[in-house]
Amino acid sequence: MSRTRTPVVTDWFTGDGDGFRLLGTRCSACASVFFPREDGHCRNPGCPGGDLEEVPLSRRGRVWSYTDSRYRPPSPYVSDPELPWEPYALIAVELESERIVVLGQAVPGITVADLTVGMEVEVVPGVLDEDTETTWTTWHWRPVGVTA
Amino acid sequence: MTGDVAVLGAGMHPWGKWGRSFVEYGTAAARAALADAGLEWRDVGSIVGADTVRGGYPGYVAGATFAKALGWQGARVASVYAACASGAQAVNAARAQILSGLADVVLVVGADAAPKGFFRPAGGDRHDDPDWLRFRVLGATNPTYFGLYARRRMALYGDTPEDFAQVKVKNAALGALNPYARYRKRVSAEEVAASAVVADPLRLLDICATSDGGAALVLSSMEFARRHGSADPVRIRAVSTVTPRYPNTVLDLPDIATDSAAGAPPPDETFRASIAGAAYEEAGIGPEDLSLAEVYDLSTALELQWYEDLGLCAEGGGAKLLREGATALGGRIPVNASGGLASFGEAVPAQAIAQVCEVTWQLRGDAGDRQVAGARVGITVNQGLFGHGSAVLAVR
Numbered sequence: 001m002s003r004t005r006t007p008v009v010t011d012w013f014t015g016d017g018d019g020f021r022l023l024g025t026r027c028s029a030c031a032s033v034f035f036p037r038e039d040g041h042c043r044n045p046g047c048p049g050g051d052l053e054e055v056p057l058s059r060r061g062r063v064w065s066y067t068d069s070r071y072r073p074p075s076p077y078v079s080d081p082e083l084p085w086e087p088y089a090l091i092a093v094e095l096e097s098e099r100i101v102v103l104g105q106a107v108p109g110i111t112v113a114d115l116t117v118g119m120e121v122e123v124v125p126g127v128l129d130e131d132t133e134t135t136w137t138t139w140h141w142r143p144v145g146v147t148a
Numbered sequence: 149m150t151g152d153v154a155v156l157g158a159g160m161h162p163w164g165k166w167g168r169s170f171v172e173y174g175t176a177a178a179r180a181a182l183a184d185a186g187l188e189w190r191d192v193g194s195i196v197g198a199d200t201v202r203g204g205y206p207g208y209v210a211g212a213t214f215a216k217a218l219g220w221q222g223a224r225v226a227s228v229y230a231a232c233a234s235g236a237q238a239v240n241a242a243r244a245q246i247l248s249g250l251a252d253v254v255l256v257v258g259a260d261a262a263p264k265g266f267f268r269p270a271g272g273d274r275h276d277d278p279d280w281l282r283f284r285v286l287g288a289t290n291p292t293y294f295g296l297y298a299r300r301r302m303a304l305y306g307d308t309p310e311d312f313a314q315v316k317v318k319n320a321a322l323g324a325l326n327p328y329a330r331y332r333k334r335v336s337a338e339e340v341a342a343s344a345v346v347a348d349p350l351r352l353l354d355i356c357a358t359s360d361g362g363a364a365l366v367l368s369s370m371e372f373a374r375r376h377g378s379a380d381p382v383r384i385r386a387v388s389t390v391t392p393r394y395p396n397t398v399l400d401l402p403d404i405a406t407d408s409a410a411g412a413p414p415p416d417e418t419f420r421a422s423i424a425g426a427a428y429e430e431a432g433i434g435p436e437d438l439s440l441a442e443v444y445d446l447s448t449a450l451e452l453q454w455y456e457d458l459g460l461c462a463e464g465g466g467a468k469l470l471r472e473g474a475t476a477l478g479g480r481i482p483v484n485a486s487g488g489l490a491s492f493g494e495a496v497p498a499q500a501i502a503q504v505c506e507v508t509w510q511l512r513g514d515a516g517d518r519q520v521a522g523a524r525v526g527i528t529v530n531q532g533l534f535g536h537g538s539a540v541l542a543v544r
Contacts, residue, residue, distance in 0.1 A: 009285060030412065032408050032410055032412065035408075042411075046412055065303070066296065067292050067349075067350075068348045070346055071346060073283060074283065074289070075268065076284040077283050078284075079287075090295075092399055099408050099410045100407070100410070101405060103282075103286060103288065104286065116303075128285065
């Protein structure tokens, strides 16, 4: 039985392949960018408050810092308790034009040994976990030049 | 300048993993603080509890829970929650009541009974809760954020894992001297290096545990202290409970991203630096006046960050200050003479109160083998989830 592919959070990202992008919102008055998206009111206290328009975030950024999870995170993170825990890397990425740092998991196979602060990475579609009916999709950061 | 309030009594229940109710730890600490103050519970006009989110409904109304356990006597009650800053906000609520004349004597109590393993979000599918989302989407436990900060320091300032380990070595040596600490054993750098990596580059012994514990303070007006025969009490001169300024450009728990600086320039100082800054400003005291500091060492690397955010050294100078021995007992500015969270583990709503207990004992000269000689001015500082942070400045 095929599973339905569903984003783990609605409207945080869109597209496939090279067209994959994180989605934020931008204030039409002050140009502040929000991720996770802010759809209510601009949070810049010095801004009168403009329209919040959906914008794709830059595809590439530079590593602000990184770490990993050597132990199984608690629920609501989903992992199969029957399988040995496989650590994954977490990367905080600075997007130059938005002047924002966004956290994400690294693509599978990338470990902290592959990363350095300042390295260029790009956002790619990924799978967070699967249950019987659904493949829950997410975003991953991948060092530029790595194609795996 | 606001006015001073007197610290008449301080009390704690030892930290540990005792497997009992937070109410028991809190009331034990409260009774100890009252005995230390030489006051009866019925002398207290107001009680402020620091809430725990791990004790069910009684935890959300901690002030009333402790008041009932001590025996209803009609005191005014308040309960506050501010993540890791809860205890200091309880102190501040008490201080505000005293300075406004609403109460003469206020009992402040915080206690927690912590689960084994990682802290986790409240149950249920809550897609609008950043704390739930960071676990669901990223599996980002608290230690992973500490790992990010530590790696960033290594890249920017050249800190090394060996520097981080030396923070643990220092704090464990001090905790060994503190009867209220959970871990009372010296630790070597080799033992830190041999402990398992939890969130690269941090190892198990770099990261503070979660603990059971309780702490309490009896605060009063200066006028009451004089009438009570306490002519020269420890005085709280400032309490900082500031929030961040937009855009907050340092990734803070439990956020998945920072604010964007595309629409407004970042503030001159980071949120963490502004926490101590507000206390210094309110007290008219600077970092050069400090005798000691109690900082929130959720990780070894974070303690070094606090040195800089407190103005004990320039940005990036934390590891050098540590290596020089300035922050050890006998150094220029001892930090975490209590042993810190490294020796206690975190009992969230009690921790910021425990920091003030330690400063109180130090300023009274009652800190035993871990006494900072001639201590006159002490600061406590912490930061928690959702834009909370606090600092308490006390003098004698």
